Amino acid sequence: MQRRTLAALAALLLGTTLAATSPAALAQNKTLKVVAHADVKILDPSFTTAYISRNFGYMVYDMPFGLDAKGQPRPQMVDKYTTSKDGKTWTFTLRPNLKFSDGSPVTSADVVASMQRWTAKDSMGRAMTALSAAEWKATDDKTFTLTLKEPFGMVLEAMSKPSGFPPVVMPERLAKQPTTKPIAEVLGSGPFMFKRDEWVPGNKVVFVRNPHYVPRSDAPNGLAGSKKPNFDRVEWLYIPDANSAIAALRKGEVDLVEQVPPDYINALRGDSNVKLMPSGAWQGFLVMNQLHPPFDNPKVRQAVLKAVDQDKFMAAMGYPKDLRVTNCATFFICGGRNETFAGAEPWRTPDVAKARQLLAEAGYKGEKVVLLVPSDITYLNAEALMAAQTLRSIGMNVDMQTSDWATIGARRAKRDAPDKGGWNMYVTVAGSFDADSPVTNAYLSANCGTSLPGWPCDKPLDELRTAWLKETDAAKRKQLLDRFHARAFEALPYISAGQYSPAMAVRADIKGVDKLWGGLPLVWNLDR
Known part of the structure; x- marks a missing residue:
C-alpha cells in the first residue's frame, strides 16, 4: 500500500514538473533576468x-x-x-x-x-x-x-x-x-506590476505583466509609443560582486547586465554569446563645497579647472578610448542638442603651470581640502583618486577621507565646516538626461538658496536661466543658452571630469536591443 502511494505521488510530481516545463507553460512564463546597477x-x-x-x-x-x-x-x-x-x-x-x-x-x-x-x-x-x-x-x-x-x-x-x-x-x-x-504603496498604470511578496531587499525585485496596461497603438520609440512587454516576468538581481555578475551572464544564468564594470568591457567584446553596446552619454562631476574656503572663491575653482585633464580622468575610470571623449568642453553633452562651447576657449587645454599661477593669484593659503573618496564603486573611486592627484599637482593640501558611497551620500548634505564633519569636494557622475540643459543639469539649475550639496549661488546665472526658460523663440533661446554657458565658466558651479559611455551587456539570444535608448533598461522592448 505504501509503495503504491509513493508511486502515485512520484507520478503526480513528475507530471506536474513536465507540465510546468512544457513549451506551452514556458511560453506563458517567459522570464527576463537583469543584473541591476x-x-x-x-x-x-x-x-x-x-x-x-x-x-x-x-x-x-x-x-x-x-x-x-x-x-x-x-x-x-x-x-x-x-x-x-x-x-x-x-x-x-x-x-x-x-x-x-x-x-x-x-x-x-x-x-x-x-x-x-x-x-x-x-x-x-x-x-x-x-x-x-x-x-x-x-x-x-x-x-x-x-x-x-x-x-x-x-x-x-x-x-x-x-x-x-x-x-x-x-x-x-x-x-x-x-x-x-x-x-x-506602488500602484501605477505602466507595463508591469511590482510583486511585493517576492521582493528580497538587497537581492531581488520581481515584476510581472500588468494585465490592465493599455498600450499605445504606435510602435515603441525611445520612451514613447507602445510599452507592451514580451516577457511575463522580469527579475532584477542585485549582484554587487562584478566577477559573479559577469560569470552569471556568460553562463546564461542572467540575460542582461545593466552596467558593465569598465575593466570587463574589452573582455566581453570577444564573447560571441554576449552583445555589448554603449549605454548613453555620461559625465563625471567634481563637486566643490562653495560655503567654505577654499572653493568659496570662484578663482580657486577656475584654477582647478585649468589643471583637469579629462582624458586622464576617463582613462583612470577604466573606459576604453572608443567609449570616451578626449576633451568635452561643454557643461552639456558633446553631440547633444544643447552642445555649445561658448566661454570654453580659455579652459580647453589643461595646463598645470598655468593652474598653479591662477591658484596663487586667487590667494590660496594652503587650506586643507577634504576630499570624499568612495570605497565601494570602482569608477567613482578612480575618479576621486584622479581628483586628488590633480589637486596636489597644483599645490593643494588634500585630505582624502574614504567611506562607502551611502555614507558619502549622507555626509555631503552637511553644511558644517570640513574640520567639523563637513567636506570640500566629492565626485559623482550624471547621465545625459541629467546634464544636458540649464534646467535638467542639477548643478547648473541650482539657483541661489538651493539645498543641493555644494550650494552653488550665482545670481547672473540664475537670471540667464530664467530668461532662457521664458523665451519661446528658437534663435533667441540659442543666444541665451550661449550666454548662460559662458557665465557658467565664470561662476563654475562644478567641474566636468569628462564624458564617456558606459556599456550594457545582453545575451546574444535576446532580441530588441536596437530599441534600447539613452542608457535606459527599456525591457518591454526585449524578447527572446
Missing part, C-alpha cells in the same frame, strides 16, 4: 533622483508624454492636446480606458494630483510654477488643463522629462501624500 531601496521615483528608483518607476508607472529616440516629446497617456495662441492655456485629454494595475480607472484628477506633486519636487516643475504660476485643474474625468500667467517654453519637455524626478502618474490619494517621505 544598484539595490532598490526607495520605490517612489517622485522622492529621489536615484537612477535605480527612476528605472523602477518606468517599470510600473506611465507618464503624460514620453521622449522619442530623437528627444522629441510625444503624447503617451495623453490622447490629444491644444494650446492657446498666447501659450498660456493648455488642454489635455487622456486616452480612453486607461487603468491602474488594480483595475481602477485613471482619471484626470489622478494626473493633476501627480503633476502637482511633481512640480513641488522637480527643477523644471518648480521653474514652471515660479515663472508662470502654473495651475493644474481637472475639468472632467478625461480632461485637464494647465493655465500659465506667462508662457513657458518647455511645457511638453517638462511633462516628458525622462530622469531626475520624471512626472509619473499615480492615484490621486497617493499623489496627495506629503512629499517629505517616499510613498510606500
Whole structure:
C-alpha cells in the first residue's frame, strides 16, 4: 500500500514538473533576468533622483508624454492636446480606458494630483510654477488643463522629462501624500506590476505583466509609443560582486547586465554569446563645497579647472578610448542638442603651470581640502583618486577621507565646516538626461538658496536661466543658452571630469536591443 502511494505521488510530481516545463507553460512564463546597477531601496521615483528608483518607476508607472529616440516629446497617456495662441492655456485629454494595475480607472484628477506633486519636487516643475504660476485643474474625468500667467517654453519637455524626478502618474490619494517621505504603496498604470511578496531587499525585485496596461497603438520609440512587454516576468538581481555578475551572464544564468564594470568591457567584446553596446552619454562631476574656503572663491575653482585633464580622468575610470571623449568642453553633452562651447576657449587645454599661477593669484593659503573618496564603486573611486592627484599637482593640501558611497551620500548634505564633519569636494557622475540643459543639469539649475550639496549661488546665472526658460523663440533661446554657458565658466558651479559611455551587456539570444535608448533598461522592448 505504501509503495503504491509513493508511486502515485512520484507520478503526480513528475507530471506536474513536465507540465510546468512544457513549451506551452514556458511560453506563458517567459522570464527576463537583469543584473541591476544598484539595490532598490526607495520605490517612489517622485522622492529621489536615484537612477535605480527612476528605472523602477518606468517599470510600473506611465507618464503624460514620453521622449522619442530623437528627444522629441510625444503624447503617451495623453490622447490629444491644444494650446492657446498666447501659450498660456493648455488642454489635455487622456486616452480612453486607461487603468491602474488594480483595475481602477485613471482619471484626470489622478494626473493633476501627480503633476502637482511633481512640480513641488522637480527643477523644471518648480521653474514652471515660479515663472508662470502654473495651475493644474481637472475639468472632467478625461480632461485637464494647465493655465500659465506667462508662457513657458518647455511645457511638453517638462511633462516628458525622462530622469531626475520624471512626472509619473499615480492615484490621486497617493499623489496627495506629503512629499517629505517616499510613498510606500506602488500602484501605477505602466507595463508591469511590482510583486511585493517576492521582493528580497538587497537581492531581488520581481515584476510581472500588468494585465490592465493599455498600450499605445504606435510602435515603441525611445520612451514613447507602445510599452507592451514580451516577457511575463522580469527579475532584477542585485549582484554587487562584478566577477559573479559577469560569470552569471556568460553562463546564461542572467540575460542582461545593466552596467558593465569598465575593466570587463574589452573582455566581453570577444564573447560571441554576449552583445555589448554603449549605454548613453555620461559625465563625471567634481563637486566643490562653495560655503567654505577654499572653493568659496570662484578663482580657486577656475584654477582647478585649468589643471583637469579629462582624458586622464576617463582613462583612470577604466573606459576604453572608443567609449570616451578626449576633451568635452561643454557643461552639456558633446553631440547633444544643447552642445555649445561658448566661454570654453580659455579652459580647453589643461595646463598645470598655468593652474598653479591662477591658484596663487586667487590667494590660496594652503587650506586643507577634504576630499570624499568612495570605497565601494570602482569608477567613482578612480575618479576621486584622479581628483586628488590633480589637486596636489597644483599645490593643494588634500585630505582624502574614504567611506562607502551611502555614507558619502549622507555626509555631503552637511553644511558644517570640513574640520567639523563637513567636506570640500566629492565626485559623482550624471547621465545625459541629467546634464544636458540649464534646467535638467542639477548643478547648473541650482539657483541661489538651493539645498543641493555644494550650494552653488550665482545670481547672473540664475537670471540667464530664467530668461532662457521664458523665451519661446528658437534663435533667441540659442543666444541665451550661449550666454548662460559662458557665465557658467565664470561662476563654475562644478567641474566636468569628462564624458564617456558606459556599456550594457545582453545575451546574444535576446532580441530588441536596437530599441534600447539613452542608457535606459527599456525591457518591454526585449524578447527572446
